[in-house]
Amino acid sequence: MATKWKNKFAVSIGLALLLLGVNSLVFTALNAEQYIFNDYFQSKYFKQEVATLEEALINTQVNPNLPIKVTAEDIEEYRMSQPDKYSQVSVIKEDPVFLERLKDAKAAGDKTAIKKLEDQQNKKLNEVEKFFTDDKYVTEKVKEHKKELIAQQKTDWMPQYKELSSDIHYQVTEINSGKYLDNLSDNKTFATAKTLFKGNISQINFDGQNRFDGQIIILKNSNFNQRASVKSFTEMKNLTIGLLCMSILSFAAFLVYWKKTKKGEDILLEKVQSWDKIALDGQIFLALILFLLYLSLTREASLTWSFLPLLQKFCWAFLVLYLFAIVSWGIYHKAQERENWQQTYLARSIRLLKDAADNFSTGSKAWFIFWSMGAAVVGFLLAMMWGGQGIILYLFVLVIYLLLISIYLLRRLVMFNQTVKIIEEIAQGKNAEVLNVKPKGKTVFRKVSENLKTINEEVKTSKSQQVKSERLKTELITNVSHDLRTPLTSIITSVDLLRNADLSQEEKNKYVAVIDQKSKRLKVLIDDLFEVSKMASGNIDLKKSRIDLVQLLDQSLAELSEKIEDSSLKFVTQTDKELLALVDGDKMWRVFENLIHNILKYSMENTRVYISGHKSENGTIELVFKNISREELGENSQELSQRFKRGDLSRNTTGSGLGLAIAQSIVEAHEGRFLLETDGDLFKVTLSFPSLELE
Template structure:
């Protein structure tokens, strides 16, 4: 137990050192450009202060001293902000207070009061009239409005101007007039003073007619370095340098500790058993949340942060990073284990929903639709009671519901229509593609789909066998009649000649030899035809045993050595020492014999024949026969392995055209593969057999 706790403590120490270095490096990288490589006068914070000073200068020193300009647009804009003329006139004439006073004056017979009230009303009406007809009157109104705005802006910006101008001195010149503004009592001081900083002011655009440019300086004897922003920047700069040192030391300590404890993989991918109960997608979601939280905590630091605030954020970021490392380790181990993806919350939820939908009976689905329609009606009543937002929410839910129901009904309708179409096609004898319905739940199409699959497969098999049978019969009649007619014709001709009594003994022996040769040729054709028929019917009897194919190939070459020597071909063999397979030796010898005979008959004279045998990377035995064809090979090379097919289309050779077909049937009966390939005049046959392990 103590050893176990000791190991866990060691792993935690190593992980903590690693993550401390990572966390420090992240904070350093985020702040290095701002704090390590720049001083305060190059920072964005100083640029912000200069921009604030320029804005304060415009609002407190420039704008109050500029003549107020009123444009036509200003006049139109002012009129647009006022009520229309008719409304203002109506409001003045129908003012209840005015009407009440006027009625009281009339009742009292006070003509002086009546005249005074009417004069006041006329004055107001005249002002309304001027507002819409007299531009000079509106200009004065706009000027008053602008004066108030400038005065208010000056009041608002004055505190910031005083604060910044006490340490930052400026001298700016109006570009057009040459007038300048400064906050120094002696102009010579600006050029000769000892400064902490001296720089140009970017062009200040007050308006199209008033633009300023100039310089700013910060005196050495000023209190600028005592400003809170400068102090905070210096603290952040020192802290960032300290984090860089911490990162280097942490990585160095981790490397030393790793080599010392030899727990590298455990430190990096520690498996925490407490996370095992959480599914894989739950852990991934938790890791995503932690990573987003870490990014939020490690955003760029601000000079407004205190050291304590920075330390708190650093510690929180370290804790989040530590948890992220632990969760990542759990994710890694879970992802390596088989079947964990099927146990995720998402996969389980999808299976649960599918099973629930599939296992609903038709009655349950009908009740669900009925109650959902009732709920929709009730929801509509509630939406009407709630008003605008309720109606919008109801319509949104209704659209989603109708979309899901429509998809469900359309899928079922499509499956029904497809099923009807398939039944019609099967009834008409067409080759129908069967509806692919998974046999899950109580779907009404399940049994129909299974039955249709069975019927369709039987129909396809029957039609395929029928077509194949018809094709074989046609080929048999055509090819057999052609290949049997030649020797039969020779035999009949020779018999007719033998009936001639005037023949000499030598001539008779000659015709008898022809009859003997052609009858043997006829016997070979009939035997080959009989053997192919047996193979096609599946009646081949195989007596498998443990055979070395290399040795069997050598025996075949040895027995045909006379024919090989009589030919002008040179056979080159490259085989492994031993290739064991479970085959019928006699049948496999027949394969080799047919292939070698085929090579001797159809190879170009004075060329090489390559025979190789080896064990492939897949563990199968591969025998390859390659030769150069004497005859021109067509594009459909695979037809050469069909019955009665020859590369010699003139059929001048003595072959039956069944050799390759017999060889292919024997190889396939041994669960092997017979591959025929051509490339120009190159003829290549590859035989593949299952290898027999030693």
């Protein structure tokens, strides 16, 4: 257990080393150009400082000394920023303080106070009137407003200007106004000063705007290197170099680990087993989210200017990359098994949609009604917004819609009630009629109607088959009892007679012969019964081979030639030269033998027997046996192939009644077709087999 834990820990360390190297390399690549290949004066930090200085110069040195200009747009914008004329007049006239003072003055009869208050009100009203009619009056207001803004901006920017101008000296001209600015004393010039940096301000561009032209200088004896931006740049530079070294060391350590042990794959597979509860596409989605999160962290890292935030993003990115590697490893191995793809959330959803598609029309109509209700609510709100005409139009459309929906629902309700009634009748065993109203279109009730029709027909067929099965079962029991009892009775009788001591030797031999004959018949009967039962259960062993059925038929006729010659029947054969099939020769010979024996037993004397064999148009082999029956066949010709069924209803013949049943079982075991047909006294058996070419 301890060894296994150590192996897991070692694999985790190895994976961490690899991913640490990758993550360090990514972060190094993001910041290498900024911090490794450039110095501070080429960095975004210095450009930001210069941009801040330019903004401070604009707000503290340029704008306060420029004449204030007021345009027509400024006047209109200022008017729009104030309340409208009606509102201002209303406020003045309805001022509660003014009204209270005026009321007190009138109550005291102080005309001087009344006149003073009215003059103050009229003055305010005149100012409002001038504000909306006199552009010169508004121009002065705008100038005052702009002066206040410029003064406020100067106050806000002055601390930054003083801080920057103490370390950065400049000799520049503002491009728009042409105003010259510098902060150099008489004994300091650009030509003689010892500098850390000296350059054109227009080339140090941070935001793409050139607002000044001229030079800036940073003196060597200044405190510029103590500025926070310089310290931050130095920290970021050292961190980037450290990440590069970490990347190299991590890769080297991982290579050493990999050479010493290569048992990590199995342990990694154990690690990803905790993700097995999530389907494959869920894992892929999770991996995609982790990958996008990693990209977001690296992008933020490239925009980070401080040491601690960058280090924090590095740690988060490493954790995300570690999870991404674990999930991706699991996806790689899980995707190789097809079953995992079949259990994805997407595959399950598709199967669910396929199941729902069986009643798509019903579902779509339900959605239509749902959205119609939503549209009705939205329509009502819009109608209320439009007023009287909108409400009338809405009510008209609503009435038409409700009328159509009512007709639709009533028709479907009738069909539903009919369906319920028919299902009840079928459940009760009645001969239910299918829907009287045939649904139009691809509605679910049409499908129900068709399914009910099929069920109804199957119920009828099932009942008919059940009655027939009961009748055949009764006949089978009767026939088996009769056919077994007859020879058994003869044997018992003969045995009883043999016990008589007065019998002569000739009579004893006669009874022994009867016992022998009847016991053999009983054995044949039992053997046939066992064989047909075995075939009916599907327990038949076929040894198929390439057989010419024409040749096999000729052999069967030849072996039974003596019986054929002793009969008064004339056999006529019409077959193709060769009919090849893949069959069991012994079993097929048994079929031919049973059919020929059946013909010899039940054919009318002095009639012809026709046997034909040929290939049909669809390529199957068909063998047809036709004869004239001596007995009346009746209408149910297919029942003749049932067990113990005979054409001789009096059962005076010696057959077992199993010949045709055995023949049918053998043919069907060969995937063939055994068809019995009668037309009056004409008895016809058709055997169909797949030809060897089709197979």
